[in-house]
Amino acid sequence: MKKSSFHFLRVGLAITFLWIGVLIFQNPAAWGGYLQPWAMGLLPIPLAQAMVGTAILDIVIGALLLVDILTWLAALVGTIHLAIVLVVSGITEVTVRDVGLLTGAVALMIDSLPQSIINKTKFKNFYEK
């Protein structure tokens, strides 16, 4: 990825994660309504507490992406987080938006992985092409 396009994607995703975190803090219960009933049943803690935890995670991911520190880790956690969101919220009219965000996070993660980690994975050839 070109350096400038990488930074546009990084800052754009950072703003999204940060603002979603703020909005969840504003009304955790309402955001909890997006969860499928089966997913709510799996929660070991009250829904509002789980959503506050989600908000904190979103803000931490966003902050790391924004200041370009541990970008690969933030993008990796963001990817896992968005994948979980897709699974637990089911298919809705906004699913395509989450797919776009997930793809952006995956692209950031692929592009920012440190060489030491790439060397340890079986995907070394993928990076050399």
Next chain:
Amino acid sequence: MMNYPLLFTLSTIGISETSYLIRKRIASEKPICPIGEGCALVLTSRYNKFFIVPNDVLGLLFYIVISLISSFLVIGVGPLIFLDFVFKFSIAAGSLLSLFFTYLQWLVIRAWCFWCLMSAFTIWVMGVIILISAIN
């Protein structure tokens, strides 16, 4: 109704920009100057500090405060009237300071810095948003 999402977005862009400049300064590297060639000249001039605080650090603190206050105002926590006053006052002060820094680039240093102009423009847009909100 104040457009907090847009103000928050602008402040986070500011955080990203100033943290980039701080990292480059600490690493003693020249920042990329997308337009023009005056960035290094402006950023290393004798006006790059406000007393002993580097301008990039001052900018970072400003943008962090603005993003935190806009978040608190959206969530609805804290002394909201006081926070709203600090929010508007900070942006007004930041706009004036940006005007001064732009004057320095134009007539004193006689070089333009892309990042400094971008930061000034960001703060002025924030000020315009607040003014439009006050009129409506």
